[in-house]
Amino acid sequence: MAGLAAGYELDRAGYDVNLLEAQSRPGGRVFTQRDPFADGLYAEMGAEYVDAKDEYVHQLPKAFARKLSDRILYRRPVRRIAHDASGAEVWFEENGELRSLRAPHLVVTIPFSVLRHLEIAPAFSPAKMKVIRELAYGQVMKMAMQYGKRFWDEPGSIGQRVFTDTKLRRVYHMSVDQPGPRGILMSFTSGSDAADLGTRSHEDRLRAALADTARIWPEAPRHWEGAAVKYWNEDPWVRASYSFLGVGQAADFLAIAKCAEGRVHFAGEHTAMGGMDGAIASGLRAPEKIKKAGGL
Numbered sequence: 001m002a003g004l005a006a007g008y009e010l011d012r013a014g015y016d017v018n019l020l021e022a023q024s025r026p027g028g029r030v031f032t033q034r035d036p037f038a039d040g041l042y043a044e045m046g047a048e049y050v051d052a053k054d055e056y057v058h059q060l061p062k063a064f065a066r067k068l069s070d071r072i073l074y075r076r077p078v079r080r081i082a083h084d085a086s087g088a089e090v091w092f093e094e095n096g097e098l099r100s101l102r103a104p105h106l107v108v109t110i111p112f113s114v115l116r117h118l119e120i121a122p123a124f125s126p127a128k129m130k131v132i133r134e135l136a137y138g139q140v141m142k143m144a145m146q147y148g149k150r151f152w153d154e155p156g157s158i159g160q161r162v163f164t165d166t167k168l169r170r171v172y173h174m175s176v177d178q179p180g181p182r183g184i185l186m187s188f189t190s191g192s193d194a195a196d197l198g199t200r201s202h203e204d205r206l207r208a209a210l211a212d213t214a215r216i217w218p219e220a221p222r223h224w225e226g227a228a229v230k231y232w233n234e235d236p237w238v239r240a241s242y243s244f245l246g247v248g249q250a251a252d253f254l255a256i257a258k259c260a261e262g263r264v265h266f267a268g269e270h271t272a273m274g275g276m277d278g279a280i281a282s283g284l285r286a287p288e289k290i291k292k293a294g295g296l
Ligand SMILES: Cc1cc2nc3c(=O)[nH]c(=O)nc-3n(C[C@H](O)[C@H](O)[C@H](O)COP(=O)(O)OP(=O)(O)OC[C@H]3O[C@@H](n4cnc5c(N)ncnc54)[C@H](O)[C@@H]3O)c2cc1C
Pocket: 001, 002, 003, 020, 021, 022, 023, 026, 027, 028, 029, 030, 045, 046, 047, 048, 049, 050, 076, 077, 078, 079, 109, 110, 111, 114, 140, 142, 232, 236, 237, 238, 240, 241, 242, 267, 268, 269, 270, 274, 275, 276, 277, 279
């Protein structure tokens, strides 16, 4: 979201913008999954909630991407960032070859959990490198389970949103605004439970999901039809869920995270400590600095 917001704002201001995106889709941690669900059902495997503006924000990645369509270079994973007083050169893969683009300004919105594995030449200031290397990130796994019947809505059910002490932690009805009779129950698990499930095979994760759901709703196995799993910490383009200030990472971590290094600017949820809204706000902030620097 941060990269799209920054690109949108710079494009609107008349800058010649190129967005390098490792994946073949926009949105990053805003990710709607439709496969393998039946009947057109879908599940949000990343971000979901943004108060009353929910629907509006969920349309944003696509809206930004449509607007910027010819400016986004998909399947271009960045491998190296070089910078000097006059700008930056970014090295990325394109069809298996390494090539580069040079620009007078660069906005880096790659999560620090990924950026810490890239080559940066020369290294940024020691304070910035420390924050890139050490900023704390959490663990999250989402499991979207399709059932043939919405048994959680039946009379006598414990309900459609439960907080459990099982490995699934939070379990709730995801397809609440989608037509039945099938439905999707979502488990949102985090911390050590996500880490533990993360060590298991896909089949074992599904077995655990069904076994724990059956402890909550004993009729679950009769209606089970399959599930999709997204463990964000194994996604090579995030390697984490989202950032937080860990022990000893006081407020200066955030100030340093968002601080520019010469002509290299930074945006992303890790520079805002917010969700989607923080990511977007940070993406809109970066162009302001470029405009003030008077750089084209
Ligand atoms: C499970 C989950 C649930 C969440 N729920 C909510 C919620 O309900 N509400 C909310 O507001 N927020 C929520 N969030 C947080 C929200 O999704 C993020 O804060 C926000 O989407 C982050 O946006 P971003 O642009 O900073 O990063 P990202 O969305 O991660 O974007 C980074 C982009 O950089 C690309 N990239 C990474 N490495 C490279 C590379 N080397 N080269 C090129 N491209 C690269 C990625 O492919 C990605 O497109 C949730 C997050 C998760 C994981």
